[in-house]
Amino acid sequence: MKKGPSTTSFFINGLLLVICLIWTLPTFGLLMTSFRDRDVVSKTGWWTTLTRPSQANLTIDNYKQVLSGKKITLVDHKGNKRTVRGDNLNRAFLNSLTVSIPAVVIPILIASFAAYGFAWMDFPGRKILFIIVVALLVVPLQIALIPLLRDYGRLELTGTFLAIWLAHTGFGLPLSVYLMYNYISQLPRSIIESAIIDGCSHFGVFWKLILPLSVPAIASLSIFQFLWVWNDLLVALVFIGSKPGVEVLTQRLLYMIGSRGQDWHLLCAGAFVSMILPLTVFLSLQRYFVRGLLAGSVKG
Amino acid sequence: MEQSRSKKDFFENFFIILGRAFFTLFVPITAFYCFFKIFIILREGHAPQIVLTIIAILWGVGGIAGLYFLSYWLISKLPAIWNKRILPYLFVGPALVILSWYLFLPTIRSLYLSLFNETSTEFVGLANFLFCFTDEDMLISYRNNLLWLIFGTGLASGCGLLIAILADRSRFERLAKTVIFLPMAISFIGAGVIWRFVYEYKPPGEDQIGLLNAIYVWFGGEPQAWLMIWPWNTLFLIIIMVWMWTGYAMVIYSAALKGVPTSLIEAGRVDGAGEIRIILSIIIPYIMGTIITVSTTILIITLKIFDIVYTMTGGLFDTDVVASMQYKQMFAQHNFGTGSAIAILLFLAVVPVMYINLRQFGQQEGFK
Numbered sequence: 001m002k003k004g005p006s007t008t009s010f011f012i013n014g015l016l017l018v019i020c021l022i023w024t025l026p027t028f029g030l031l032m033t034s035f036r037d038r039d040v041v042s043k044t045g046w047w048t049t050l051t052r053p054s055q056a057n058l059t060i061d062n063y064k065q066v067l068s069g070k071k072i073t074l075v076d077h078k079g080n081k082r083t084v085r086g087d088n089l090n091r092a093f094l095n096s097l098t099v100s101i102p103a104v105v106i107p108i109l110i111a112s113f114a115a116y117g118f119a120w121m122d123f124p125g126r127k128i129l130f131i132i133v134v135a136l137l138v139v140p141l142q143i144a145l146i147p148l149l150r151d152y153g154r155l156e157l158t159g160t161f162l163a164i165w166l167a168h169t170g171f172g173l174p175l176s177v178y179l180m181y182n183y184i185s186q187l188p189r190s191i192i193e194s195a196i197i198d199g200c201s202h203f204g205v206f207w208k209l210i211l212p213l214s215v216p217a218i219a220s221l222s223i224f225q226f227l228w229v230w231n232d233l234l235v236a237l238v239f240i241g242s243k244p245g246v247e248v249l250t251q252r253l254l255y256m257i258g259s260r261g262q263d264w265h266l267l268c269a270g271a272f273v274s275m276i277l278p279l280t281v282f283l284s285l286q287r288y289f290v291r292g293l294l295a296g297s298v299k300g
Numbered sequence: 301m302e303q304s305r306s307k308k309d310f311f312e313n314f315f316i317i318l319g320r321a322f323f324t325l326f327v328p329i330t331a332f333y334c335f336f337k338i339f340i341i342l343r344e345g346h347a348p349q350i351v352l353t354i355i356a357i358l359w360g361v362g363g364i365a366g367l368y369f370l371s372y373w374l375i376s377k378l379p380a381i382w383n384k385r386i387l388p389y390l391f392v393g394p395a396l397v398i399l400s401w402y403l404f405l406p407t408i409r410s411l412y413l414s415l416f417n418e419t420s421t422e423f424v425g426l427a428n429f430l431f432c433f434t435d436e437d438m439l440i441s442y443r444n445n446l447l448w449l450i451f452g453t454g455l456a457s458g459c460g461l462l463i464a465i466l467a468d469r470s471r472f473e474r475l476a477k478t479v480i481f482l483p484m485a486i487s488f489i490g491a492g493v494i495w496r497f498v499y500e501y502k503p504p505g506e507d508q509i510g511l512l513n514a515i516y517v518w519f520g521g522e523p524q525a526w527l528m529i530w531p532w533n534t535l536f537l538i539i540i541m542v543w544m545w546t547g548y549a550m551v552i553y554s555a556a557l558k559g560v561p562t563s564l565i566e567a568g569r570v571d572g573a574g575e576i577r578i579i580l581s582i583i584i585p586y587i588m589g590t591i592i593t594v595s596t597t598i599l600i601i602t603l604k605i606f607d608i609v610y611t612m613t614g615g616l617f618d619t620d621v622v623a624s625m626q627y628k629q630m631f632a633q634h635n636f637g638t639g640s641a642i643a644i645l646l647f648l649a650v651v652p653v654m655y656i657n658l659r660q661f662g663q664q665e666g667f668k
Contacts, residue, residue, distance in 0.1 A: 008575070009470075009471075011475065012466050012469050013470050013471060013472070014462070014468045015360065015466060016467060016472070016476050017471050017476075018332070018477075019463060019466070019476075019480070020409070020476050020479045020480065023479055023480050023482075023543065024479055025434045025485070025496055025511070026494045026495055026497070026498050026511070027486075029494070029498070029511060030494045030497055031498050033497060040508065041509075043444020043507060043509070044507045044509065045507065045509045045510075045511070045514050046497065046509070047511075047514070050340070052382065062656070078374055080622070094353050095353075097353060097357075098352065098357065099355040101357045101360060101361065102357060102359070102361065103360075104357060105360055105361045105363050105364075106360055107369075109364055109365060109397050110364070110394050110398065112417060113368065113390075113391045113392070113394065114392045114394070114395035114396070116391055117388050117391030117392035118392060121387070121388040121391060122388070122427075122595055123385070123388035123389065124391075126388075129392065129396060132404070133395070133399060134658070136399055136403045136404060137654060137658065138408055138647070138650055138654040138655070139403045139404075139406075139647060139650075140603075140604050140643070140644045140646050140650050141403075141604075142623055142626055142642075142646050142647075143403075143406055143407055143411075143640075143644065143647050144402055144403055144406035144407075144603065144647070145353060145630065145639075145641040145643070146403070146406075146413060146636050146639055146640050146643070147406040147409040147410060147413070148406060148407075149400070149630075153378060155336075156453050157336075160336075162332070162335045162336060164334070164378075165360060166398070166402070167396055168401075170398050170399065170401065170402025170403060170564070171402065173395055173399050173402075173403075173405070174305075174397060174403065174454060176397065179396055184659065190433075196493070200496045201376070202387055202388075202391070203318055203372045203376075206391075217604045218309075227485060228427060228485075230487070231303065231486075231487030231488065231489075233488065233489050233606075233611070234606050234607065234623075234627070238630075238631075250487055250489050251489070254488050254489060254611060255495065255574070257489075257492070257493065257496070257611060260327075260365055267493055268493065271490050271493040271494070271665055274487065275485070275487075275490050276491075278481070278485040278486065278487070279485050279486070281485070282482070282485035283478075283482075283485075286478070286481070289481070290551055290555075292550060293548065293551055294552060294555050296550075
């Protein structure tokens with residue numbers, strides 16, 4: 001941070017402030033909308049809660065309904081009353097969690113083993129195999145969808161958690177191996193050699209020494225993989241499909257969008273429910289996240 | 301190699317190869333089998349959701365680690381010389397098996413499938429590729445993807461650099477960076493919902509609930525259905541992506557800016573260069589490598605962009621991009637031939653960009 005002349009500094013801070021406002025405004029709008037009554041959501045802009053606070057009547061009903069599937073009574077245009085059960089995101093939330101946690105842990109564990117093998121063990125084909133693994137970074141996951149869909153069809157895996165864990169593992173591995181290799185291969189040789197001389201096996205070295213030392217790399221990689229898996233839509237659409245009971249949050253949101261208009265108040269609350277976890281992870285672990293980003297792109 | 305030992309070596313090598321193959325496959329296949337069985341049992345037992353979740357997580361976390369331990373225990377029972385030669389394959393094997401199944405073989409299989417008809421029963425030669433280059437919707441998707449490439453990458457990278465430079469000279473750098481960075485944690489679909497309320501259209505006369513239309517009307521315009529008019533709809537979709545990925549560019553540029561030696565900048569000042577001149581002639585050339593990595597990374601994301609288009613417009617109003625066309629070919633048309641052909645094209649487009657990206661990254665020697 002440098003201090004320029006005061007007019008320049010004023011200009012810089014002002015411009016930055018405006019940019020930040022523009023960046024926050026859309027999210028802020030959604031947050032306001034999610035607290036508005038269902039009748040007004042599609043009638044007036046969310047900013048009217050600020051311009052006319054007296055008529056705002058904010059409510060947390062949308063969240064209640066989204067989280068508990070609260071029963072609501074609707075009166076349609078003919079005057080008939082009907083009771084519908086609101087969209088319940090609890091299940092989708094749990095599904096997202098069930099998909100995400102193993103889909104983060106499994107690839108990182110497997111990648112760490114592989115990275116250690118490539119970095120510190122000697123075996124024929126080491127170099128060429130490593131090059132192939134890194135080269136697989138260029139393969140877009142779209143290319144794997146059709147062949148995998150057929151395999152899954154044959155194995156009757158479509159719509160199971162296993163199918164989607166494995167898919168996320170496969171698609172996440174090249175980057176994970178690459179980043180873990182970069183980290184593990186730069187640990188000082190002397191630590192590993194002295195442990196081996198002391199009679200520790202490679203397995204022991206890996207488990208007791210390398211994994212604890214790699215915590216920073218594992219932390220940043222986990223955040224990435226978590227955000228990627230939690231926010232993923234394509235892989236879920238292809239491999240879970242419309243299997244009821246297994247749908248993750250992003251899929252549920254997609255269906256809520258599909259319902260055009262009448263359920264928008266729920267959509268807003270639902271969108272925020274889906275963002276709570278990634279935003280918490282992100283804000284609390286931002287430091288690791290940034291470190292990971294830098295590791296994947298520039299020298300920090 | 302010594303000739304006299306060759307026969308004994310042959311058998312030993314044979315068993316070692318067998319051992320390597322076994323331990324390469326042991327962890328993934330056992331894990332696969334156990335997961336599979338447990339799920340069938342749980343599904344048929346109609347276990348409550350929360351139980352399923354907990355078991356799934358415990359299995360996912362503990363099961364794989366347990367299998368590695370089991371394999372290691374088995375290997376350690378072998379004679380020392382074998383142990384030494386087989387153990388590396390326990391480490392790298394599982395990753396290689398999964399990568400072969402999920403990325404390596406599918407690339408070859410997609411290439412193969414792309415030469416067949418929609419049900420993969422009849423060889424059609426290059427007909428699918430011919431379709432890809434002649435079909436009108438496909439051509440539209442290339443045109444849109446080009447817009448994504450140019451504007452998406454340019455704007456995200458440009459805004460990122462601008463904000464990084466501003467933040468570097470500002471008093472509330474941390475706050476500003478967090479605010480700009482935050483959208484990265486949101487899913488494309490969440491971002492889609494957020495921006496829906498910016499682009500929403502109501503007929504003239506009614507209260508506009510979309511921010512953009514409200515502003516537009518306030519300045520005296522007619523409300524517009526922004527997502528229905530080409531090319532503006534694609535540009536408005538691109539803005540969502542820019543909103544999300546500028547933070548990424550900014551964080552990396554910001555770190556790179558901190559690496560520019562102050563002596564260089566001071567020297568520029570002494571020579572009488574203004575702030576703009578310093579940025580253009582000293583800072584930007586200095587961080588050129590970073591600019592290339594950031595831009596290529598974002599370029600790859602725009603090449604494969606799918607979620608935004610699919611959730612915002614579903615590809616209607618001429619907003620389709622290559623990845624959404626592929627999805628349509630797969631699931632709406634059930635045409636696996638064309639779907640594979642599009643995937644191959646996508647692959648061919650990504651390769652050179654990724655090559656530049658990795659080479660640039662390699663030059664900067666990476667982690668820590």
